[in-house]
Amino acid sequence: MTEHVAQATGIASWAWLLIAFPALGATILLLAGKKARGWGHLLGSATVIASFAVGLATFLDAVGRSPEERVRELHLFSWIPVQALQVDFGLRLDPLSLVFVLLITGVGSLIHIYSIGYMAHDQEHRVGKANEERSRFFAYLNLFVSAMLILVLGNGFVTLYFGWEGVGLASYLLIAFYQHRPAAATAAKKAFLMNRVGDLGLAIAIFIMFNRLGTTQYTEVFSRAGEFTQPELLAIALLLLLGACGKSGQFPLQAWLPDAMEGPTPVSALIHAATMVTAGVYLIARSNPIYNLTPDGRLGVVIIGTITLLIGCIVGCAYDDFKKVLAYSTVSQIGYMILAVGLGPIGYALGIMHLLTHGFFKAGLFLGAGSVMHGMNDEGNIRKMGGLRKHMPITFVTWTLGYLALIGFPFLSGYYSKDAIIEAAFSQEGWRAWVFGGAALLGAGLTAFYMTRLFLLVFMGEERWKKLKSADGRDYHPHESPLTMTVPMIILAIGSVAVGFLLSKGNTLATWLEPALGELQEGGHGPIPHEIVGWLVLALSALGALTAYLIHGRKSVAVERPLKVAFPIRAARNDLYANAINEAIFARPGTWLTRALVFVDNKGVDGVVLGSAALLQGSSSRLRRMQTGFVRSYALSMLVGSVIVMAALILVRF
Numbered sequence: 001m002t003e004h005v006a007q008a009t010g011i012a013s014w015a016w017l018l019i020a021f022p023a024l025g026a027t028i029l030l031l032a033g034k035k036a037r038g039w040g041h042l043l044g045s046a047t048v049i050a051s052f053a054v055g056l057a058t059f060l061d062a063v064g065r066s067p068e069e070r071v072r073e074l075h076l077f078s079w080i081p082v083q084a085l086q087v088d089f090g091l092r093l094d095p096l097s098l099v100f101v102l103l104i105t106g107v108g109s110l111i112h113i114y115s116i117g118y119m120a121h122d123q124e125h126r127v128g129k130a131n132e133e134r135s136r137f138f139a140y141l142n143l144f145v146s147a148m149l150i151l152v153l154g155n156g157f158v159t160l161y162f163g164w165e166g167v168g169l170a171s172y173l174l175i176a177f178y179q180h181r182p183a184a185a186t187a188a189k190k191a192f193l194m195n196r197v198g199d200l201g202l203a204i205a206i207f208i209m210f211n212r213l214g215t216t217q218y219t220e221v222f223s224r225a226g227e228f229t230q231p232e233l234l235a236i237a238l239l240l241l242l243g244a245c246g247k248s249g250q251f252p253l254q255a256w257l258p259d260a261m262e263g264p265t266p267v268s269a270l271i272h273a274a275t276m277v278t279a280g281v282y283l284i285a286r287s288n289p290i291y292n293l294t295p296d297g298r299l300g301v302v303i304i305g306t307i308t309l310l311i312g313c314i315v316g317c318a319y320d321d322f323k324k325v326l327a328y329s330t331v332s333q334i335g336y337m338i339l340a341v342g343l344g345p346i347g348y349a350l351g352i353m354h355l356l357t358h359g360f361f362k363a364g365l366f367l368g369a370g371s372v373m374h375g376m377n378d379e380g381n382i383r384k385m386g387g388l389r390k391h392m393p394i395t396f397v398t399w400t401l402g403y404l405a406l407i408g409f410p411f412l413s414g415y416y417s418k419d420a421i422i423e424a425a426f427s428q429e430g431w432r433a434w435v436f437g438g439a440a441l442l443g444a445g446l447t448a449f450y451m452t453r454l455f456l457l458v459f460m461g462e463e464r465w466k467k468l469k470s471a472d473g474r475d476y477h478p479h480e481s482p483l484t485m486t487v488p489m490i491i492l493a494i495g496s497v498a499v500g501f502l503l504s505k506g507n508t509l510a511t512w513l514e515p516a517l518g519e520l521q522e523g524g525h526g527p528i529p530h531e532i533v534g535w536l537v538l539a540l541s542a543l544g545a546l547t548a549y550l551i552h553g554r555k556s557v558a559v560e561r562p563l564k565v566a567f568p569i570r571a572a573r574n575d576l577y578a579n580a581i582n583e584a585i586f587a588r589p590g591t592w593l594t595r596a597l598v599f600v601d602n603k604g605v606d607g608v609v610l611g612s613a614a615l616l617q618g619s620s621s622r623l624r625r626m627q628t629g630f631v632r633s634y635a636l637s638m639l640v641g642s643v644i645v646m647a648a649l650i651l652v653r654f
Contacts, residue, residue, distance in 0.1 A: 005092075005219050008074040011061040012093050015074050017054045018101060018153065021047040023146040029139035040135025041119070044142050045112040051145070052105035059098045070095055071515050073155050073219075080158070084214055092155040092218060096516035099352065099509075100152040100282060103359050104275050108145050110488035114367055115141065115266040117484035118374060137177060141270065144170035148275050152282055156217040157206045160283070164202065164247065167276050168195050174271060175263040187259040194256040198246015202283075205239035208232060222289040233290060237297025240287055241304060244280025248334045251308040255578045257331055258315075261323040265370030268323055269363045272330060278355050281337045285348050288517055292344060301342030302432075306439045309335030311576060313446035317453070318572035320561055322369045322380045325454050326362070329406065332443060333358050333418075339440065340421045343428070345521040349510035350420050352517070356509070357413035357500045361405040364492035368399035371485055372458060375478040377470035382454060383559050387463035391478040394486045396459050398493035403455050405496040407448040408541055413500030418444065419537050420504070423530045427523025434527065444537050448544030456553045464559055 008015060025047030029040050036043070062070045071094040079089035091097075119134045147166025154160045176188030210216050212232060213224055228236065244250065249257030249272075260272055271277070284291065284301060291298050312332025319325045333354070340351030373380055375392055389396040405412040408419055422444065426437035465476040480486065503509040510520035528536070571577060626637075 006069060006072045008072040008091070008093055011057050012072055013074060014054065015058050015091050015093055015153070016076060018051050018058070018091075018105070019146050019149045021051040021054070022142040022149070026139045026142035026146060029135050029142065032135070034135075036135035041116045041138050044135075044138025045109070045116065047142055048105060048112050048145055049109045051149070052102075052109050055098070055101040055105045058093060059102055062093065062095070062098055067515050085210065087156060087158045087216065089159060090155040091153040093153070094516045095513050096282075096286065096352070097152050099356065099513070101149065103356060104145060104148050104152070107359055107363050107492070108141075108270060108275070110491055111266050111270045111363065111367070112138070112141060114269075114370075114485050114488040115264075117482045118266055118370055119264065133177075137174075137264065140170055140173045140177070141266070144174065144271060144276070148279070151279055155219070156215075157209065157221070158216045160286075161199075161202060161206060164199065164243075164279065167271075167279065168192065168199070168247075171195075171260070171271050171276055174267040175260045177263055177267070181262070184262040187256075187262040191256040191260050194253050195246045198243045198253055201239040201242025201246070205236045205243070208236055208239070218286070225289045225293055228290075228293070230294065233294040234297050237287075237291055237294045238300055240283055240290075241297070241301055244283050244338065245304060246280075247283075248277045248280030248338065249308075249331050250280065250304050250335065250338055251311060252578070252582065254308060254311060254331050255575060255582060258324045258327040258575070261321070261327050265323065265366060265373065268327070269366035269370070272327065272366075275359070277330060277334055278337070278359070281334065281341060281351055281355050284338070284341045285352060285517060288341075288344075288348055291342075292518075298342050298344050302339055302436055303342075305335045305338030305340075305342055306436050307335075308332070309339065309443045310439055310446075311335075311578075313443045313450065315572050315575055316450040317446060318569055320381055320383050322372065322382050322385075322454070322458065323366070325382075325450060326365055326369060329365075329447070329451065330362060332447065333362065333406075336418055336421050336440065336443070339425060339436065343424055343523075345518055346427065346523040347421070347424050348517040349507075349513050349520045350417070350424055352513060353500075353503050353509050354414075354417035354421060356503060357405070357417040357496075360492050360495035360499050361402040361413055364398060364402040364489055364496055365406065367485070367489050367492065368395050368402065371395040371481040371489065372399075372478075374481050374485070376465065376476055377472070377474055379465070379470055379476070382457040383557060383561060384465055384468055385458045386461045386465065386557070387459070388478055389459040392480050394480055395489065398486075398489040399459070400455070401493040402496045403451050405500070407451050407545065408444060408537060410538070411501065413496050413498070416500035416504040419534055422537055423533045424523050426528050426530075426533050427526040429524060429526075437526070437528075437533070441533075441536060441540060445540035445544040448541040449548045452545040452548035453552050456548065457557060460553065462556060464557065468559065 025044050029036050029044060032040070062072075071092075074091040074093060076089045076091070078086070080087035115138065119137055144167060147163050147170055149163070151160055151163030151167060154163055172188050172192045175191055176184055178184040179188075206216055209221055212228060213221060215221060225233075245253045257272060257277065261268055263271075291301070309332045312328045312330070312335055316325050316328035316332065319328065337351040337354050337358070340347040340354060343350075372385070372388060372392065372395060375388075375395075376385065379385070401412070405414045408414045422437060422440040425440045426433050428436060465478070469475055507520060514520070565573075574580070
């Protein structure tokens with residue numbers, strides 16, 4: 001039976017402006033080109049701020065309604081009316097999509113404002129002339145925001161897929177913004193190709209839905225999910241998970257995310273911390289009616305999240321690149337979210353809660369990293385920093401609050417969201433509690449270690465940069481960033497402190513999300529009481545931070561990292577050989593298969609066709625030589641033929 005969803009009226013009927021504003025901004029800026037140098041950044045920021053205003057009004061309108069009335073749809077037009085395939089382009093305005101709208105447009109507005117100051121300095125330093133490419137950058141940011149809003153607001157899987165591919169395109173353009181640099185171009189291609197692997201899984205899942213149900217709209221797919229067989233449910237769940245792995249940088253498709261740091265820092269904050277990489281979490285949470293029917297599918301999600309959070313933590317301990325450490329931190333924290341939503345009804349709301357708190361403190365951490373690099377001649381090596389707290393006080397305070405929120409310092413945002421996920425993991429039965437809960441607990445300790453290491457090497461200790469020069473030969477003169485950069489950082493830091501408490505108080509977020517995710521269920525008791533788990537998380541986090549201090553905080557740090565290190569450290573520095581493994585398992589066999597098929601095509605298929613043509617051409621050429629035009633030649637041929645025929649007749653008779 002099809003789920004009944006009310007039609008959007010009133011303020012909600014204007015929700016299409018959420019997408020229209022940034023899409024219009026991107027269109028104008030791309031068409032205007034160089035003419036938008038002087039005002040492109042202002043238009044790009046204004047469109048996202050306008051979208052946030054519409055989103056906030058729509059959200060407040062939903063708050064004033066009963067839970068049953070908060071799930072609404074806005075039909076815009078018939079998109080694909082092709083016989084049995086009828087796809088309407090519409091928006092689903094429910095509690096889940098609206099919290100994503102506020103995150104995307106709210107944090108996105110702050111990052112746009114930050115980008116005004118960051119890109120002015122960046123372009124002046126790189127090109128020698130401010131605003132040279134800034135309008136194009138803001139056009140790509142607007143394109144990304146509009147595509148991301150389509151992804152979370154779409155009322156069906158095909159609409160979601162349209163936005164899914166749109167953010168992939170925008171991500172490619174933004175990562176490759178410095179396209180003159182080979183590393184940036186390579187990183188963009190890597191991200192694009194690895195995401196196509198995940199997108200293939202999502203596309204096949206949509207095909208299965210349509211083949212079985214004849215529709216891809218959420219209302220019908222979710223209400224008729226019981227019509228799928230168990231093998232079909234498991235296949236859909238795993239294929240959706242593959243799509244999530246690609247977009248959210250999860251194992252085995254996590255290798256593209258750290259390389260994506262080649263893009264400008266605001267890109268890292270917007271796409272690879274607060275929005276795009278959370279699309280996989282959104283996809284699984286949105287598809288909860290399917291995952292609720294397949295325990296094996298949920299188990300696969302939990303396994304992937306657990307493996308990924310450990311990979312991110314381990315590799316994050318070994319890097320010296322500021323943004324790459326934060327990138328692997330993102331890989332790890334998204335792993336926590338995937339783990340949470342894989343737990344089912346006891347974890348959907350917890351995963352979304354950590355997604356929201358992470359959006360604040362991780363965006364703030366990335367913007368802080370950009371501020372540091374802004375004041376350090378674009379230097380990203382943390383071994384060349386140190387003692388910056390005195391020279392960049394605002395950046396230091398805001399970044400410190402984000403760092404404390406991430407490691408789960410008591411009463412900051414991460415304390416409420418990440419700890420709840422670890423407790424839920426320990427509420428599982430049997431071996432699952434020890435494996436998944438233990439891995440999540442270990443990840444908390446490792447997170448505290450590598451983030452404290454990062455904090456100490458950048459802001460504390462000796463000022464190692466005084467003895468060095470930047471890559472272009474200039475002396476380092478660290479300084480605080482302009483207000484356009486520091487004000488967004490301050491707002492995000494406030495969110496890093498308060499958002500977790502506000503969302504968890506009285507299960508505020510879980511109650512709000514019930515119409516979309518169902519009621520938050522209490523987990524089992526598990527082998528360890530929740531109170532003990534909470535104390536274990538604090539103890540292990542404190543141990544990780546203390547270990548980092550003992551190693552990096554009490555003695556001088558070498559500017560050049562040691563070359564001779566133990567195998568575990570060497571493996572972590574090489575991303576646990578993820579690139580080598582992917583190349584050995586997928587890339588090289590694919591290359592060999594392609595070469596073999598090309599050989600078969602050239603020598604086999606083409607050989608038969610071209611060989612037959614050559615045989616006929618050669619034969620006809622030789623037969624043509626027999627046509628001399630002389631009567632005596634034809635008479636001789638007739639005589640020879642007659643003799644052969646007579647001889648054959650005589651042989652047959654005798």
